Amino acid sequence: MSQQVFADAIGKSKSWVDKVERGVRTLDKYSVLNEIADALAIDAQLLLGRDTPRRDDRYNCIDQLEVNSIRASLERYERLGRYLGAAALEPVSVSELRKSVKHAWFAFEGANYPVLARTLIELLKSAPIAEEHAPEHEKAEAAGLLTQVYQIASSVLRKLGEAQLSWLAADRAIGAAQRCDDPLLIGIATMRVGNALRSLGRHQAALDLNVQVAHGLMTEIGSAARAQPEALSVYGILLLQGAMAASLSGDTATTRDLLNSAGRAASRVGPGVNHYWTSFGPMNVELHRAASAVELGDGRLALQIHERLDRAELEGLVPERRAHHYLDLARGCAQIGEFDKAGRALVAADRNAPSEIRCRPIAHEVISDVLRRTRGSAPLPVRQLADRMGIAALCRSSR
Structure with a gap:
């Protein structure tokens, strides 16, 4: 990580990180050590120079109790607390919420599930209240942060095989996205719904949803030829997920067409970017070419695609994306x-x-x-x- 990326991950300034690395500042708070360990996906004891006992790897996954806690959070309607007799939660500020959501994204992209579980359970409780109590001028941003919370929850639940719960979280993400003033967040939320539908075996529905919203987005924002990299990233990732749905349906021609369209968008976005947490770019298109080949039963083509990848560009992607490809x-x-x-x-x-x-x-x-x-x-x-x-x-x- 660069100093800036690491600083963002732990909610500190780049200057603070630089001073710690040079020995100008000392780390004398265990809470800060824990935050650093979480960001680096290591045990805090290692930062103290101590050996850590080997643990069963199941303890480093999101267990069923944590899944149940996430489910309970999704089933709650925090805004109705006064009608349901629930204790009112103290609202967090939008700036605090922004920091926590960024931390959750870093944990997701690093596949740091223990940290992600703890963060998500808390965010699913606090983010709806934060939006409700946000000042009028920050309500749109709060809604945008809430939709990201639901999107992260949907993605990790889908990875864990919780397709129905993933769909519920994605549906909540759509609702929150419609309350903010960013059509690109609506597009990304739509992608999560499409992915959940795919996991439920609704491949054609996922294909139609991704493609229709991708083209609708370009109609609203402007043609793909004039769109900015952020919009092209969202447009392109919708096409890629549509291609995955098409491959699961055995539709080779549609898969190829969508991948090629996404490739043209990626050539304009360029490598090494991560707009809207999509990791969209030429390398991600190639990884989806390989993944769709696997779904179509052509493992040899997937291997050929892998062998021609630029290894430096592959290493530039976030750990979750690289591991998914392997x-x-x-x-x-x-x-x-x-x-x-x-x-x-x-x-x-x-x-x-x-x-x-x-x-x-x-x-x-x-x-x-x-x-x-x-x-x-x-x-x-x-x-x-x-x-x-x-x-x-x-x-x-x-x-």
């Missing part, structure tokens, strides 16, 4: 019987964002499949990863 690559390699390559891709995914692999049901399915179908023993790094995930013993007992 998981897709592992699935593609398994499709064509390249189990050694599939295993290496899983290990690479784990190296980029451990929780993205160790906590997702689909990753458990892929590594189980690789272990079962590999002739002889799988490579040691794959077996070690499976052991940490509690999968190897299950596979051995099922033989």
